[in-house]
Amino acid sequence: MTNASEYAKNVQEKIHQRNSHETEFLQAIDEFLPTIIPFLENHPEYAAQNLVSLITEPERVIQFRVPWQDDQGNWQVNRGYRIQFNSALGPYKGGLRFHPSVNLSILKFLAFEQIFKNALTGLPIGGGKGGSDFDPKGKSDGEIMRFCQSFMLELSKYIGPNTDIPAGDIGVGKREIGYLYGTYKRIKQYDAGVLTGKPLEFWGSKGRAEATGYGVVYFVKHLLNDLNEDFHQKVAMVSGSGNVATYCIEKLYQLGALPVTCSDSSGFIYDEEGIDLALLKDIKEVRRERLTEYVKARPNAKYFPGETVWDFEVAAELAFPCATQNEIGLDQAKVLVKNGVRIVAEGANMPSSLEAADYFIEEGLYYCPGKAANAGGVAVSALEMSQNSQRLQWETEKVDQELDKIMKNIYENCRDTAKEHQAENNFMLGANIAGFKRVAEAMVIQGLV
Incomplete structure (x- = not known):
């Protein structure tokens, strides 16, 4: 067993001990760590700096109560979350999921995957994820609006166009993003870049x-x-x-x-x-x-x-x-x-x-x-951020061309990285190493903060 293998195994065991009940997060870790061993063997300095331990621990985990009133006038309560996992490459970026299955384990796995997905796009965005165990199915528009307003009342304390830019995910579409954005605007100020996946009527991106x-x-x-x-x-x-x-x-x-x-x-x-x-x-x-x-x-x-x-x-x-x-x-x-x-x-x-x-x-x-x-969604979300900064809305054809170009770059990066590590056509290894390399280099340059 090489030193890199021993190091990765030790980190893996510690993560399992500290997060023993988080099944989905551990699955993501177990898929990721063995694939980056060939890279660590060629770059022992990352193991020496214990960088893998840093990159697998979220920078911030936020959990909060979301009280809301149903159509019968009864008060309900759900849990809200935001996992701000890694900001080495830019502000946290990742969706919000509203689904009864949502818990810390699922959101940590999603946020961890998001770090490397975002890195692969080549765009300046870090990784995060959030959401709630609220179930939009069977709810009226009024109930969904009141829930979104309550959720954003708390989430707004932790996000911003240069800090953390949520988007949609399962259970969060244009309707929910609209309600969330309207509440943020009332609390803070008009800033189109704080959420992506917005309706086209107020600075959403065509093609998103x-x-x-x-x-x-x-x-x-x-x-x-x-x-x-x-x-x-x-x-x-x-x-x-x-x-x-x-x-x-x-x-x-x-x-x-x-x-x-x-x-x-x-x-x-x-x-x-x-x-x-x-x-x-x-x-x-x-x-x-x-x-x-x-x-x-x-x-x-x-x-x-x-x-x-x-x-x-x-x-x-x-x-x-x-x-x-x-x-x-x-x-x-x-x-x-x-x-x-x-x-x-x-x-x-x-x-x-x-x-x-x-x-x-x-x-x-x-x-x-x-x-x-599936990095195309967050790629166009980042393009939406660019459009918001420019106060412009690109035409669908331009967005689609940029998307195709980004996906081509991601594919070629995965393909070439896999070949470089003698694992031709193993796109899982290629994706993990390519994403890890970009984030790790940024973390080292910034002093491993």
């Missing part, structure tokens, strides 16, 4: 809603270019039916692929003729209903209640998990290999378990981890 879904497809586009291939007539499996999945499906169609699945928490759709994008958008974005409505309009499609896309056996070359963390376990990974899938590109954050990711790599699949493949 599409960015994560488009970006994950662009990542694969550049991979296929390296293989002298394109998307033409390739069958794609997609999970989820939110922004990421919807616009992933849209871009797949634009580039010639055939996406045949989508899902929500109640089940999934298989449409052999290809997902009807207009119908999907109408159901999820306009009517805000469940996917059971899809088969009413498309009787040839099949709906599988209570089941997951990734247990479904259908011939496909591409897989885009775009729903949530740990949706693909080892058993599902084996199904994907059996289906003939060659490329797995993560639109969600850590949708593959560690065992599944390792299996993909062992089987020779092109596994594109979320911190690289």
Whole structure:
């Protein structure tokens, strides 16, 4: 065992001891640390400075109470969080998630991943994440507004356009961002750059809603270019039916692929003729209903209640998990290999378990981890910050061109870093080392603060 391996193992054990109950955070750590050992072997100074211990501990963890009143006049209370994990490259940047599953473990894992995702974009942003265990489903607009106002009343103490710039995530779309921003403006002052993912009516960026879904497809586009291939007539499996999945499906169609699945928490759709994008958008974005409505309009499609896309056996070359963390376990990974899938590109954050990711790599699949493949969302959020600073709003074509360019750079950085460390096509190792290198260098230059 090398000194770098021993050092990484010791750090890993200490993190497990200190955070023994934080399952998702520990999973992110266990995926990350072994992959950077080749880099630490070439740069023993980082181990000597114990930099890994510093980079795996959040700079600040904020938790607060969020009281709000429901439509019946009853007072409810939820927990609010903001994890400000690392600011070496710039102000904290990362989304807010409103979902009943939200806890410190999930937000720490998301914020930790965000550090390196943001680093890979090449833009001057650090890593953070936040949210609440509030569930927007089944709530009225008034209830959501009152919750958002109460949440921002406390969060506003810790954020700012040069300090921490939240965005949306699961359960936080343009409606919620609007309510959050309106409250911040009343408390502080008009500053468009304090939140991203804003509606276009007040300095949001064109192309932001599409960015994560488009970006994950662009990542694969550049991979296929390296293989002298394109998307033409390739069958794609997609999970989820939110922004990421919807616009992933849209871009797949634009580039010639055939996406045949989508899902929500109640089940999934298989449409052999290809997902009807207009119908999907109408159901999820306009009517805000469940996917059971899809088969009413498309009787040839099949709906599988209570089941997951990734247990479904259908011939496909591409897989885009775009729903949530740990949706693909080892058993599902084996199904994907059996289906003939060659490329797995993560639109969600850590949708593959560690065992599944390792299996993909062992089987020779092109596994594109979320911190690289789904960085398009935060990239366009950073472009939104630039537009806000300029008091300009770029046209959709310019934003899309910049997004494609950023995703190309991320892909090539992951590819080249993997090759440099004798791990060709291991994009997980390439992404982790490339992101770590950039953050670590900045931390050393700043005195490891």
